[in-house]
Structures are given as C-alpha cells and as structure tokens.
Amino acid sequence: MSASRTERLLNLLIALLNTRYGLRRSELRQKVYHDTSSSEAAFGRMFERDKSDLRQFGFEVETVMDHGWSSDDPATTRYRIGKESNRLPDVSLTSAECTVLILAAQLWERAALGSAAQDAMLKLRAAGGLTEAELPAGVQPRIKPAGQAFEDVITAMHAQHPVSFTYLAGSTGREEVRTVEPWGLGSRFGQWYLVGFDRGRAARRFFRLSRFTSAVSVLDKDTYARPAGFNVRTELDSLPELPVQSALVDVAAGKLLGLRKRATEVPATEVLPDNALAPEAPGSVPDGGWDRLSVPFRDAEVLGEELASYGPNVVVSAPPELAAAVRRRLKAAADFAASPAPAIAFPDTVPAKRTRKRTSEDQLKRMLQLVPFLVHNQGLHISEVAASFGVTRKELEDDLRILICSGLPEGYPDDLLDIQWEDDHVFITQDLDLNRPVRFTVDEACALLTGLETLNGLPELAEGSALESVTVKLMAAAGEEGLKAGSIAVPQVGPENSANLATIRQAITDGVQLHLTYFSAQRDSMSERDVDPLRLYSLDNTWYFEAHCHSAQGLRNFRLDRIEGLEPNGRKVTEAARPAEGFPVKLFTPNDDDTLVTVELAPQGAGLADDYYAERTSPLPDGGLIAEIRFGSTTWLPMFVAQHGGAVRILAPAEVADAAHEWVIAALSRYGG
Known part of the structure; x- marks a missing residue:
C-alpha cells in the first residue's frame, strides 16, 4: 500500500463515516478519488479493493439502495459505514480489573500474539477504559515462546490459510510432508499441539510442534473454513498422555547431576532388554568411568533434545528410537556447522531487536488508533505518544502530517482533522467521528481472553472477583471475535512447588535475604548462595525469581525447581539490591562485559x-x-x-x-x- 493509497483510504473512511444517507459511487469518485482519467470498470475494481481493505481494518461498508419512484426513475446505490457497528464498545474497568488485564496482556511479552495484546491494550486506553494500576511485584507470569513454528501457525490460522511442514511421525518414525488446515493450537502435557485437518489423510489429526523438522510454509493463496463450534480445549481433552517408559543411558562418572536426580542406577550384572543396542554397536557402554542409569520418560523426542545437549557425556543404550532422536539432532547440528558460512553483514541502521518490517497497512492501522488515543489523552508530550505506539518521533510526526491533511470530501478547514503539537504537546480538536477505536481483531481478542484464562491457575488472582468480572466485560466487548478465542488453549502457569513460591513472595514483601542450596544445570554443580529476592515470574509453569546474588555480586535468575534448600537467613536486603529495568523481568539480562x-x-x-x-x-x-x-x-x-x-x-x-x-x-x- 503506497502512501497516496493510505491517504486515500483514510479520506474514504472519513467520508463514509460522516454521511447519514450514504454517498453515490460517482460522488466518491469525484470528491474522494479525484479520478477523471480511468475507465468506469477500472475505477470499480479500485473501489472494491479499497472496500476490502477497510473491511480488514474493521470497517464494514454498507450498501444502501434508493428505489426509484417509477420505472423512469432508476435505483441509486449509496455507500456508508455505520458509526456504531465497527466501534469497540465502552469498557469501564476498575483498578483491580486493570491490574489483572495488564498481567494477562504481559503474558505474551515475547511470544506469539504479543503485539496483538499491546494493540488491544492501546485500544482500551484510547477508549478511556484503562485506569492507573499498580502491578504486584511477586506475580509476573508469562507464556513461553513456542518457537517460530508457533508464530507461523498462529498467523496462518487466523487468516485461515493452510500450512505445510515436514513432520516426524511418532507411529512410523519417518519424516513426511504434511499439508494441514490449522483449526487450533493448544498445550497439553508440557507440549504444544496443532489440531487440524490433514489434507493428505482427509481426517482430523494432532501434530506436536516439537516433531516439526522443517520451517512452516503458509499457503497464502488457499483458504479453508474452520468447523462451526470448534474448541481446541475440548479436542485436546481427548488426547491420552503417553505412557511412562524407561531409557537406559550411560553417563560419564560424576557428570549430569540433574539427570541423575530423576534416574536410578542399573547394576552392571543386570540383563539388558531385547531392544538395547548390541555391545559392539555404536551407542554401547564406553570403557570405564561410566554409570548406566535408568531414566523414566514419556516422549523420546523431548528426552532426546535434553540428552543431545549433554553431548559426549551421555550415550543412549535403549530404546533405539531414543538413540535415533539424539543422533538425528547431533547429525543436523554437525551438518549445519559444516555448511558454507554466510557473509556476516548487518544493516547500517541497526534495530535493537528483530522486528517485522513496517508497512503502509501498519501505518494506517496505527493512525486509526492514534486519533481516539489523542482524544482521550489530550496534551501528552509527543515523545510519550510515540513510546505508547512503539514508533520513533519521526514516524509519529509523519502520521500526524497525513492526519492533518485528511478530512471530508469538500476539504474546508472545519472539515479536516485538527491536530496540533505546539511545544511538543499534542492536542486534537476535530476528530471527524474517529474518536473511538475499532473493535478487537481476532488476534487481539485471543491474546487478552486466553491470557485471562491462563491466570486462573494463580490462586491469588483466581480467588478474587476481578478476574471473573474483567473476563465477562472483555467477552462482551470482543463480540464474535471473542468466540474465536476457542482456537487457542494456553498452558497453566500455576507453580509445582507452592511452598517455595510462598516463601520467596513473603521474603520480597518483608525485604529479607534468602539462603539457597541451588543446582546450576550449566555448571552441573550445587552451590550455596545468599540472595536478595526482588521479583518472581514464570514461563508457563516454570517459575523463576530475580535476585541480587552476593556470591556473584550481581543480578541472577533462579529456577524454583532447581532449589534444593531455601530459608531466610535473618538479614535484611542490601542497598545494592535493585531489580533490572523494564516489565516483565527478562530471563536473560545482557551486560556490557558479556x-x-x-x-x-x-x-x-x-x-x-x-x-x-x-x-x-x-x-x-x-x-x-x-x-x-x-x-x-x-x-x-x-x-x-x-x-x-x-x-x-x-x-x-x-x-x-x-x-x-x-x-x-x-x-x-x-x-x-
């Protein structure tokens, strides 16, 4: 979409919003398009494309027919946009409800739907529905990013495009190309599943994302329709959990303490199972200095990923499919390392993070949110407005310059949007019925509603009435789009060890130090530490806490499931204890000397x-x-x-x-x- 087309669409939108009886196509062609050179057929095609674009932005163009008084008086077609049908309903939230909603939106901080959650929050702020809220220091749950495949499937699913990928079938152990209509995504048993219609098998199938062995290709020239009433939670409830199996692995002496904690040692005299690798085969026990362990597991691919990371310190003896899973990962890593390396070159203007390229569609979408935002937030500093929309000051000023030149077809001064930013404070005095944000998109409704559902796993939130009441209000505001939130089922975020969680939260509240006995997976060792606890947060149901570690003399993040011992040491936290900047807390905090x-x-x-x-x-x-x-x-x-x-x-x-x-x-x- 070119800049001129962006301006044209904005002017068309304003014209159709500000007419009670509708405008004829000839009027639109003359006053909005200023088109005198193209044929009627060419103009008709352009007008239909523009109507389709406005529909994608949430505005449905209505067609009104004026029937003539007689056969000599032909019917006239007029076009308009209803002022109420496309707008986000008023949503009034209490401070407690805002706290819950902000936590729900922050769940998606770096995962798929993160930008959609922030767009939805911007719309609520633009509508004046958000009030000031103080976030609890001890509760910052998040949904763990499920990889690039998750991002791609979400995009295809909401646009209703089929996807294609290479899949390692659990039943056959073979890699096969699958073409699937994605109906829903959900988490069960610690794994993400795609539920959809497998076109090759003409049946509904479940696909575990951890078994995707290629990138996802979106077939954007094709479309499909999801079954009516589909709910991914109901579908996933029919999935049986895989049975527990035992793997025989040989581990270097004194290594892999974390693996040993959940394993049992197998005596050397014990008879090996029939499916164990032969003693002379690759994968048989190495000479001396090794221990054979029995490790329980349910999924060979999940355990295979962990064992592959241990490199030469572990060898799988049985079952063969587990050994194959480890070898396949190692072989892929070796092949990738041996392939020709690309030239290392970064753009001259380097973004701080990987971002999707901004388009004219993004700009128009942003401007449609910007006008109601300014209406309800008069006089904000221009830098604060830019920060709220995640753009630079220059990008925001470009938006404002387009807006102040947009308005009703006649183009008189009172018919234009009136926005001023004198002394770097932005005011709007003429909004031309763009003073309320557009209703939620499917992505936005899913991001907030599935986030609220996830918070049900936290007792301190589920016990209050704010979570239930804000969910009801958001469902009403989302309308039909909210019903489509049934296509995503997120994991529960409740902690496994609630006692440790309660101890840390109390220490944060009281400002006291904790003494830890902690297992470091990276160092493969146990350590004793005194720490100043600062913040608790989670990725799915794996909980961490950020603390100032006195041994390391700096900020560190500790997993609750790796804490062997935890108790207050009787001392107050030190002045050096300061949390990292930003919310939510980062799992990895880079330093200049890294x-x-x-x-x-x-x-x-x-x-x-x-x-x-x-x-x-x-x-x-x-x-x-x-x-x-x-x-x-x-x-x-x-x-x-x-x-x-x-x-x-x-x-x-x-x-x-x-x-x-x-x-x-x-x-x-x-x-x-």
Whole structure:
C-alpha cells in the first residue's frame, strides 16, 4: 500500500463515516478519488479493493439502495459505514480489573500474539477504559515462546490459510510432508499441539510442534473454513498422555547431576532388554568411568533434545528410537556447522531487536488508533505518544502530517482533522467521528481472553472477583471475535512447588535475604548462595525469581525447581539490591562485559533471536537470520547448539564456534559418527 493509497483510504473512511444517507459511487469518485482519467470498470475494481481493505481494518461498508419512484426513475446505490457497528464498545474497568488485564496482556511479552495484546491494550486506553494500576511485584507470569513454528501457525490460522511442514511421525518414525488446515493450537502435557485437518489423510489429526523438522510454509493463496463450534480445549481433552517408559543411558562418572536426580542406577550384572543396542554397536557402554542409569520418560523426542545437549557425556543404550532422536539432532547440528558460512553483514541502521518490517497497512492501522488515543489523552508530550505506539518521533510526526491533511470530501478547514503539537504537546480538536477505536481483531481478542484464562491457575488472582468480572466485560466487548478465542488453549502457569513460591513472595514483601542450596544445570554443580529476592515470574509453569546474588555480586535468575534448600537467613536486603529495568523481568539480562556471540539461525530457529534478546539481526535469503547475542558465559553454548540440532550454529568468536563443533562431533562419534 503506497502512501497516496493510505491517504486515500483514510479520506474514504472519513467520508463514509460522516454521511447519514450514504454517498453515490460517482460522488466518491469525484470528491474522494479525484479520478477523471480511468475507465468506469477500472475505477470499480479500485473501489472494491479499497472496500476490502477497510473491511480488514474493521470497517464494514454498507450498501444502501434508493428505489426509484417509477420505472423512469432508476435505483441509486449509496455507500456508508455505520458509526456504531465497527466501534469497540465502552469498557469501564476498575483498578483491580486493570491490574489483572495488564498481567494477562504481559503474558505474551515475547511470544506469539504479543503485539496483538499491546494493540488491544492501546485500544482500551484510547477508549478511556484503562485506569492507573499498580502491578504486584511477586506475580509476573508469562507464556513461553513456542518457537517460530508457533508464530507461523498462529498467523496462518487466523487468516485461515493452510500450512505445510515436514513432520516426524511418532507411529512410523519417518519424516513426511504434511499439508494441514490449522483449526487450533493448544498445550497439553508440557507440549504444544496443532489440531487440524490433514489434507493428505482427509481426517482430523494432532501434530506436536516439537516433531516439526522443517520451517512452516503458509499457503497464502488457499483458504479453508474452520468447523462451526470448534474448541481446541475440548479436542485436546481427548488426547491420552503417553505412557511412562524407561531409557537406559550411560553417563560419564560424576557428570549430569540433574539427570541423575530423576534416574536410578542399573547394576552392571543386570540383563539388558531385547531392544538395547548390541555391545559392539555404536551407542554401547564406553570403557570405564561410566554409570548406566535408568531414566523414566514419556516422549523420546523431548528426552532426546535434553540428552543431545549433554553431548559426549551421555550415550543412549535403549530404546533405539531414543538413540535415533539424539543422533538425528547431533547429525543436523554437525551438518549445519559444516555448511558454507554466510557473509556476516548487518544493516547500517541497526534495530535493537528483530522486528517485522513496517508497512503502509501498519501505518494506517496505527493512525486509526492514534486519533481516539489523542482524544482521550489530550496534551501528552509527543515523545510519550510515540513510546505508547512503539514508533520513533519521526514516524509519529509523519502520521500526524497525513492526519492533518485528511478530512471530508469538500476539504474546508472545519472539515479536516485538527491536530496540533505546539511545544511538543499534542492536542486534537476535530476528530471527524474517529474518536473511538475499532473493535478487537481476532488476534487481539485471543491474546487478552486466553491470557485471562491462563491466570486462573494463580490462586491469588483466581480467588478474587476481578478476574471473573474483567473476563465477562472483555467477552462482551470482543463480540464474535471473542468466540474465536476457542482456537487457542494456553498452558497453566500455576507453580509445582507452592511452598517455595510462598516463601520467596513473603521474603520480597518483608525485604529479607534468602539462603539457597541451588543446582546450576550449566555448571552441573550445587552451590550455596545468599540472595536478595526482588521479583518472581514464570514461563508457563516454570517459575523463576530475580535476585541480587552476593556470591556473584550481581543480578541472577533462579529456577524454583532447581532449589534444593531455601530459608531466610535473618538479614535484611542490601542497598545494592535493585531489580533490572523494564516489565516483565527478562530471563536473560545482557551486560556490557558479556561475550558478544554471532550466530546463524535456520528458519525454524529464527525465534531464538527474540528469546535471547539479540542486539542486531540480519535476514538471510532462506528465511534464517544472523544475530548478535550477548552471553555472560560461553561454556554452555556447545550444549545450546547440540540441543537445537540444526537450528543454530556459532559463527564468531572462532574459539567458541570450534568448541561447539568439537562437542557435537565427539558426541556424534558415540553413535558411529
């Protein structure tokens, strides 16, 4: 959409909103389009495209027929947009309801629907529905990003486009290309599932996202219709949980304390199962200094991802499908590392984060939110307005310049939008019926309503009436779009260890230190620490707390499920204890003295750039990325590369890349190279 088309659509919208009886097409052609050169057929096609665009922005163009008085008086077609049918209804929220709603929106901070949640909150603020609310320091739940496949499927599902991907079938162990109509996405048993219609098998099927072995291709030239009344939660309730199995793995002596905690040692004299690898086969127990363990698991792919990260410190003896899952990841990582490296080049104007390229459609959508926002927030500083919309001051001023030149067809001074930003404070005195935001889109309704549903897992929120009342209000405001929220089912965020959670929350409230006995998976060791607890937060049902660690003399994040011992030490928190900036808290907090690592991400791993807060990114022709990421420690990066088998490789520094490659090759040699 060109800039001129953006202006034309805005003027067309204003004209159709500000007419009671409707405007004839000839009037629109003359007064809005100023079109005198094209044929009637060409103008008709352009007008139909513009009506379709306005429909995508939430404005339905009504057709009104004036029937003539007689056969000599022909019927006349007029067009208009109803002022109420496309607007977000008034939503009045209490302070407690705003607190709950902000937490629900923040769930999607870096996951899919994050921008949709923020757009929805902007609309509520533009409508004057949000009040000041203080967020609780001890509750900051979030939904864990489920990878690039999740992002792509969400986009296709809401646009009703089929998708294609390569899938590792659990029943056959073979990789197959599937073409699927995505009906819903949901989380069960710690895994994300796609529920949809498999066109190749002409039946409904479930697909685990962790078994996707390629990037998702969206078939945007094709469409489908979701079954009426579909609800992904109901569909996922029919899924049986996989049975518990036992894996035999050989672990280097003194290594992998975390794995040993949930395993049992197998005596050397015990008879191996029939499906164990032969003693002389790759994967058989190495010579000396190794322990054979029995590890319970349900899904070979999930355990395979973990075991692959342990590299040469572990070898799978049984079952064969688990060994194959580990080897496949290691082989993909080795092949990726051995492929020709792309040239490392970043744009001259480097964005702080990986962002989607802004389009003219984004600009028009933003301007339609900007006018009601200014109406309800008169006199804001221009930098504050720009920050609210996540744009630069220049981008905002470009929007404002287009807006002040837009208005009714006749173009008299009183018929134009009147916006002024003298002394850097923005005021609007003429809004031309754009003073209320457009109703929620499907993405926006899903982001807020599924977020509110997720908060039901937190007792301190579910017990109050604010969660229930704000859900009812949002459902009423979302209308039909809210009913489509049934296409997403998010994981529960309730903690497994509520006692530790309560202890930490109380320590944060009282301002007292805690003494930890903590297992570090990266260092594969236990440690004793005194910390000043600052904030609690979660990714799905995995809970963390941010604290000032006196041993490390800095901010650290600790997983609650890795705490072996926890108790107050009787001392008050120190003056040095200050939380990191921003909300929600970041799982990874880069520092200036961290090592700057350049990585290449395959298309299916592109989302890792966001997960690890990449400082610079550069897109590659195949859909992958080159990214610069800061890491406080590089010793665990070989594990990171092996775990994501073929989705990421280190490009620089060279010594880190070499260490990762050697780690993968040494591990792969355990399985025959």
